[in-house]
Amino acid sequence: MTKTILKAVVGLILLAALLVVPRYVESPYALHMMILLFLSVSQGQSWNILGGYAGQYSVGHAAYFGVGAYTTMMLMHSKQVVPWVGVWVGVAIVIVVALVIGSICFRLRGPYFVLASIAVAEIMRLSAINLTTLTNGAEGILATEIPAFKIGERVITDFLTKVPFYYIGLFLALLTIGITYWVQHSKLGYYFQAIREDQDAAHSLGIHITIYKNIGLVISAVLTSLAGAFYGIYVGFVDPPTVLGLDVSVQIMLICIIGGMGTIWGPVLGSLLLVPLSEALRSNMITEGLVKVGLVSADSRVGLFLKENLAHAHVLLYGILVVLVILFMPEGLMGFLKKLAPRRNREAV
Amino acid sequence: MAILEIKSVSKFFGGLAANSDVSFSVEQGTIMGLIGPNGAGKTTLFNCITGYYPPSRGEVIFDGRRMNGLQPDKVCMLGMVRTWQKVRPLAKLSVIDNVMVGALAHTSSLKHARELAMEQLKVVRLEHREDFLAGGLPIGERKKLEVARALATKPKLLLLDEVMGGLNPAESEEIIQLILDIKAQGLTQMVIEHDMKAIMRISDRIVVLTSGEKLTEGTPQEVVSNQDVIDAYLGESHA
Numbered sequence A: 001m002t003k004t005i006l007k008a009v010v011g012l013i014l015l016a017a018l019l020v021v022p023r024y025v026e027s028p029y030a031l032h033m034m035i036l037l038f039l040s041v042s043q044g045q046s047w048n049i050l051g052g053y054a055g056q057y058s059v060g061h062a063a064y065f066g067v068g069a070y071t072t073m074m075l076m077h078s079k080q081v082v083p084w085v086g087v088w089v090g091v092a093i094v095i096v097v098a099l100v101i102g103s104i105c106f107r108l109r110g111p112y113f114v115l116a117s118i119a120v121a122e123i124m125r126l127s128a129i130n131l132t133t134l135t136n137g138a139e140g141i142l143a144t145e146i147p148a149f150k151i152g153e154r155v156i157t158d159f160l161t162k163v164p165f166y167y168i169g170l171f172l173a174l175l176t177i178g179i180t181y182w183v184q185h186s187k188l189g190y191y192f193q194a195i196r197e198d199q200d201a202a203h204s205l206g207i208h209i210t211i212y213k214n215i216g217l218v219i220s221a222v223l224t225s226l227a228g229a230f231y232g233i234y235v236g237f238v239d240p241p242t243v244l245g246l247d248v249s250v251q252i253m254l255i256c257i258i259g260g261m262g263t264i265w266g267p268v269l270g271s272l273l274l275v276p277l278s279e280a281l282r283s284n285m286i287t288e289g290l291v292k293v294g295l296v297s298a299d300s301r302v303g304l305f306l307k308e309n310l311a312h313a314h315v316l317l318y319g320i321l322v323v324l325v326i327l328f329m330p331e332g333l334m335g336f337l338k339k340l341a342p343r344r345n346r347e348a349v
Numbered sequence B: 001m002a003i004l005e006i007k008s009v010s011k012f013f014g015g016l017a018a019n020s021d022v023s024f025s026v027e028q029g030t031i032m033g034l035i036g037p038n039g040a041g042k043t044t045l046f047n048c049i050t051g052y053y054p055p056s057r058g059e060v061i062f063d064g065r066r067m068n069g070l071q072p073d074k075v076c077m078l079g080m081v082r083t084w085q086k087v088r089p090l091a092k093l094s095v096i097d098n099v100m101v102g103a104l105a106h107t108s109s110l111k112h113a114r115e116l117a118m119e120q121l122k123v124v125r126l127e128h129r130e131d132f133l134a135g136g137l138p139i140g141e142r143k144k145l146e147v148a149r150a151l152a153t154k155p156k157l158l159l160l161d162e163v164m165g166g167l168n169p170a171e172s173e174e175i176i177q178l179i180l181d182i183k184a185q186g187l188t189q190m191v192i193e194h195d196m197k198a199i200m201r202i203s204d205r206i207v208v209l210t211s212g213e214k215l216t217e218g219t220p221q222e223v224v225s226n227q228d229v230i231d232a233y234l235g236e237s238h239a
């Protein structure tokens, strides 16, 4: 009991701190990092509901991310539909897409489901490249002018700084965490986990497998598309590789796998690890660091090589990370932490 | 009144007839034993009855309703539930959560499901394992968990596939008592078992399968004194 109270207090303090961050932190870069973190949490958490709880490993979540991002951006760019309306059009489309994908892919189990999910996302990516009239093809859509958000005549925000994005991102992250919490504490979560643990056993206990898998997929896809829309608007640009690429799908999945699947805090931990890591790689911080401590000199061949290539190495590094996690922490960071903490005697001897 | 009627059920896997023209019926409130050598088609018959395979021929009538073509979840909701010869615990869920999954068939409230689950855990005497991970239980307790989870779905007919398989005599005795207790509650059961002494004790009637066909059917006394059964199945051990 006291533990629950303690948890609630810590949670509230953390929440309050997150709410006031933009008041005290002015550095756009710091806010940017926080926004990326929120985005990552929402992505990982969305995947978690289907992959972590229901055990359906989709490697095609870029499809939903991309559709959310593209729909919102296309509507804003060519039809002047404001993003907070466009995003719901995206959601509607994603529900249809998810149900179509579900009706095809959920006939398949295990590795076949994985392959089918990749194939569908690739079809979406190729469509985005080729339906040039709709999507502007490989060039992508650039739309940085977001209309001010008004209620009546009052301007709530004009999106000129990163602060509104910070709060939208925070809201999205909390929303996905909240929904995961709700799933875990409802019949839905029990049924998802039963399907994950043993589909045949679940079936014999009265669980309609296809319906529940599709419910999981729709929840997961809708949340992913919200993240996609948010990403598109925040960056102001979408093109096929950045929102529909296979590496987007892999990244979404890794956040959850590395953090710990089927746990509420797994995707948060995964994001806390992966976001700084990929940022460090992208901005060449690692090379600079090595130069600073004198391990390599900046204009030596090694230094130049690292500078050239490390930024592109994040995919490789992710690969290595996954191997390490699977080998040493098969239940992700969460599982690893749980093992460290003293706990009740949960396993029979 | 017959709660379950198997009418000329056949099941073919390619050229193999795992069940061939099997017919019998199970009376409400009784225990029907199902015996036969390895590979006789006992588990296959359970699979045909509970919707895992559609029978190739014949009909399954449960509670007056034709079951052919219904999926296992629907079969469960209509009141037939089975356990698995090779146990299938939801390994990473706790014991109580496993049973709750069964109980959730008839409620959406976790609180209610937990209460129902706890009752069933008490029935199988597994309440002290409530918080343990199902995957970590020893085999005897996993078998009991299978039964508790199935009971939690509130069946009218419980199908047990070798719940005593792999258990020591003391554990088997517990299961026998459990089956008799369940019968006393009025629940109809169909029990696959290799242990002849056990099946004789608990069954009201027994069906004998060999090579997919029904060899004979009768009371335990009739079955053990049947010369075909002695020849085909019991063989030397009872000679």
Ligand SMILES: Nc1ncnc2c1ncn2[C@@H]1O[C@H](COP(=O)(O)OP(=O)(O)OP(=O)(O)O)[C@@H](O)[C@H]1O
Residues within 6 Å of the ligand: B013, B016, B018, B036, B037, B038, B039, B040, B041, B042, B043, B044, B045, B085
């Ligand atoms: N899915 C399947 N595909 C092909 N053959 C199968 C399948 N399931 C069962 N069989 C075959 O059907 C026959 C009957 O198998 P079944 O498992 O029903 O026997 P059983 O009586 O339960 O045996 P045991 O006592 O060993 O459990 C066996 O020859 C088996 O190999």
Ligand SMILES: [Mg+2]
Residues within 6 Å of the ligand: B042, B043, B044, B085
């Ligand atoms: Mg069998």
